[in-house]
Amino acid sequence: MIDQQERARVGVSIRQATKSYGPFRALDDVSLDVAQGEFVSILGPSGSGKTTLLGILGGFVQPSAGSIWLGNRDITFEPPHKREIGIVFQNYALFPHMSVGENITFPLRARRLPKATWPDRLASALEMVELTGYENRKIHELSGGQRQRVALARAMIFEPGLILMDEPLSALDKQLRENMQIELKRLHKRLGSTIIYVTHDQREALTMSDRVAIMNRGKLVQVDTPERLHDHPANTFVARFIGEATLLPVQRESDSVVRLGQQALKTAHPMPAGSNLHLVVHSEKLVVADGSEPEASNRLSGTVTDTLYQGESIRVFVKLDDGGEMSFRLPSNHAGRALMKSPGEAITLALHPEDTVIVPEAG
Amino acid sequence: MLLAPALLVVVVLLVLPLLWLAWQSVRQDGGFTLAHYERFLTDPVYWMTFLQTFRIAAIVTAMTVLLGYPVAYVAAGLSQRWSIVVLTMVLLPFWTSVLVRAYAWLILLQRNGIINSALTGSGLIDAPLKLVNNEFGTVMATIHILLPFMVLPLYATMKKIPGELTMAGASLGGSPLHVFLRVFLPLSLPGMIAGMVLVFVLTLGFYITPELLGGGRTYMVSMLVSRNIEVYNEWGAASSISVVLMVCVFLIFRLVSLLIPFERIMGTR
Numbered sequence: 001m002i003d004q005q006e007r008a009r010v011g012v013s014i015r016q017a018t019k020s021y022g023p024f025r026a027l028d029d030v031s032l033d034v035a036q037g038e039f040v041s042i043l044g045p046s047g048s049g050k051t052t053l054l055g056i057l058g059g060f061v062q063p064s065a066g067s068i069w070l071g072n073r074d075i076t077f078e079p080p081h082k083r084e085i086g087i088v089f090q091n092y093a094l095f096p097h098m099s100v101g102e103n104i105t106f107p108l109r110a111r112r113l114p115k116a117t118w119p120d121r122l123a124s125a126l127e128m129v130e131l132t133g134y135e136n137r138k139i140h141e142l143s144g145g146q147r148q149r150v151a152l153a154r155a156m157i158f159e160p161g162l163i164l165m166d167e168p169l170s171a172l173d174k175q176l177r178e179n180m181q182i183e184l185k186r187l188h189k190r191l192g193s194t195i196i197y198v199t200h201d202q203r204e205a206l207t208m209s210d211r212v213a214i215m216n217r218g219k220l221v222q223v224d225t226p227e228r229l230h231d232h233p234a235n236t237f238v239a240r241f242i243g244e245a246t247l248l249p250v251q252r253e254s255d256s257v258v259r260l261g262q263q264a265l266k267t268a269h270p271m272p273a274g275s276n277l278h279l280v281v282h283s284e285k286l287v288v289a290d291g292s293e294p295e296a297s298n299r300l301s302g303t304v305t306d307t308l309y310q311g312e313s314i315r316v317f318v319k320l321d322d323g324g325e326m327s328f329r330l331p332s333n334h335a336g337r338a339l340m341k342s343p344g345e346a347i348t349l350a351l352h353p354e355d356t357v358i359v360p361e362a363g
Numbered sequence: 364m365l366l367a368p369a370l371l372v373v374v375v376l377l378v379l380p381l382l383w384l385a386w387q388s389v390r391q392d393g394g395f396t397l398a399h400y401e402r403f404l405t406d407p408v409y410w411m412t413f414l415q416t417f418r419i420a421a422i423v424t425a426m427t428v429l430l431g432y433p434v435a436y437v438a439a440g441l442s443q444r445w446s447i448v449v450l451t452m453v454l455l456p457f458w459t460s461v462l463v464r465a466y467a468w469l470i471l472l473q474r475n476g477i478i479n480s481a482l483t484g485s486g487l488i489d490a491p492l493k494l495v496n497n498e499f500g501t502v503m504a505t506i507h508i509l510l511p512f513m514v515l516p517l518y519a520t521m522k523k524i525p526g527e528l529t530m531a532g533a534s535l536g537g538s539p540l541h542v543f544l545r546v547f548l549p550l551s552l553p554g555m556i557a558g559m560v561l562v563f564v565l566t567l568g569f570y571i572t573p574e575l576l577g578g579g580r581t582y583m584v585s586m587l588v589s590r591n592i593e594v595y596n597e598w599g600a601a602s603s604i605s606v607v608l609m610v611c612v613f614l615i616f617r618l619v620s621l622l623i624p625f626e627r628i629m630g631t632r
Contacts, residue, residue: 058530058534059533059534060530060533079533080530080533080534081533081534081535081536081537081538081539081541081542082536083534084536085534086534086535087530087531087534087535089527089530089531090527091525091527093525093527093528093530093531094531095528095531095532095545095546095550096550097549097550106532106535106537106545107535107536107537109545110532110535110536110537110538110541110545111536154535155534155535158535158536
């Protein structure tokens with residue numbers, strides 16, 4: 001038996017996990033180390049292998065190759081009920097025939113813990129998710145957010161070293177989802193458990209995680225901090241997936257310069273290998289060139305094609321003289337409006353070399 | 364308005380005959396009488412027949428649960444294609460006449476039938492077993508005929524239990540047995556109760572299997588009705604028995620509907 005202290009501190013190690021269904025590889029040689037106490041999101045489009053990875057971690061899917069470690073314990077062939085991993089399912093998977101209290105104490109009953117210890121643990125679990133006094137409620141009497149929190153309390157009451165969350169917020173409306181994101185983050189800070197969080201919502205992943213693992217077609221494409229992912233995507237797939245980016249094909253000129261049509265663009269970052277290169281332009285990195293921008297900035301000229309008022313900002317679409325279309329944002333304040341152009345007018349935009357990101361085509 | 368034709372059919376073909384039946388049971392020689400009902404209290408053949416009928420119904424119900432639950436469980440766990448195969452196999456006998464199936468059992472179970480000759484031929488037994496013309500044969504054939512009524516509601520209920528629930532149970536530390544007893548079984552209970560009600564009630568009114576396979580020793584309520592008409596030409600007595608049986612069935616439905624809603628028994632929800 002692992003003692004409490006030890007159990008609360010385990011990290012997870014996925015080593016070269018592969019899952020094949022006939023010739024199809026749902027998971028292709030995935031290795032990922034998650035430190036104890038870390039919050040890592042698995043982000044990817046549907047069919048990217050997220051669910052398979054989660055199934056392998058939970059013990060519901062057997063990997064075709066590779067191994068899974070929880071701390072220094074090889075759990076690859078452990079059945080789910082012996083893994084000590086708390087899982088919060090997409091639709092919460094609460095037991096409809098049990099009350100809130102019975103749901104939350106299910107792990108204690110399953111472990112045959114003495115009944116005398118239940119009330120204290122139930123009370124503190126309910127307090128943790130701010131549902132004190134709800135233990136006798138029926139599941140169908142709860143709102144979506146409350147169900148979510150019951151599922152969370154149930155997955156945490158047995159103090160698992162690792163908690164898996166499978167799109168736990170996807171069934172909630174936007175407002176509630178954002179509140180729960182903050183709540184989850186706070187809870188994670190307080191409890192210090194290791195969390196692997198599966199989502200297809202990039203904003204959610206960026207907001208909550210210490211690191212984000214991007215998956216595509218069964219492979220890990222990039223595992224990085226949210227900042228690194230956003231500012232330095234590994235390839236065109238990540239760049240398209242994260243943020244509001246326009247990708248424009250460019251030609252390599254030298255180790256620090258690319259060419260977009262006739263225009264030479266400097267970058268402050270190492271040039272990726274290969275010939276199939278793309279410039280990643282995030283709309284927030286572009287500014288209108290009015291002479292106040294740094295001298296070293298790259299300049300892109302074009303014609304305004306459309307403007308879109310979006311409340312806090314105005315999105316301006318520009319057709320570049322050297323081909324390609326992109327958009328940038330102006331704050332919808334006085335200074336922003338002063339720089340506004342109408343459709344049809346010429347405009348010059350500045351992009352700092354630090355913000356000039358070149359990525360290779362996704363393989 | 365759209366209900367009118369159906370309503371008319373029910374009233375003309377069901378309600379009116381039933382009322383006529385009830386009317387018959389309290390009439391004798393042009394006057395009102397409770398004589399037919401008094402017989403339930405005085406004639407031991409009556410209440411012993413009811414007792415045997417209820418006992419057979421209970422045995423058949425219990426056996427269909429034991430046999431049907433695993434079938435439904437397996438079918439519900441299989442992929443769409445294979446569960447259709449299993450369910451088709453369950454339903455296949457359903458498409459042949461009850462009479463044919465009862466005679467088939469007679470051939471299988473009789474003294475020099477297939478089962479007995481196989482057993483004596485292999486030396487397992489010396490003398491043929493008495494498998495038919497008794498309660499055993501009746502129960503056996505009735506179970507076979509009514510099994511689909513247990514499997515189908517069970518299957519429908521089990522299909523609606525999300526797979527995530529058993530996965531959640533396992534991830535929370537429940538062994539497969541624990542998860543089955545605490546999660547799956549309670550959630551499949553409505554289907555089981557529905558199946559039990561259907562099988563129990565249908566057995567109460569069964570006629571062909573006790574008549575053909577009971578060998579005169581198994582006397583069920585439906586046979587009491589037919590004897591009264593065929594042998595004694597006593598329509599009043601036959602009607603009173605039918606009315607009492609019908610009241611029993613109504614009571615069973617009423618009692619069970621206190622447990623689970625009626626719509627669920629009939630599988631409409």
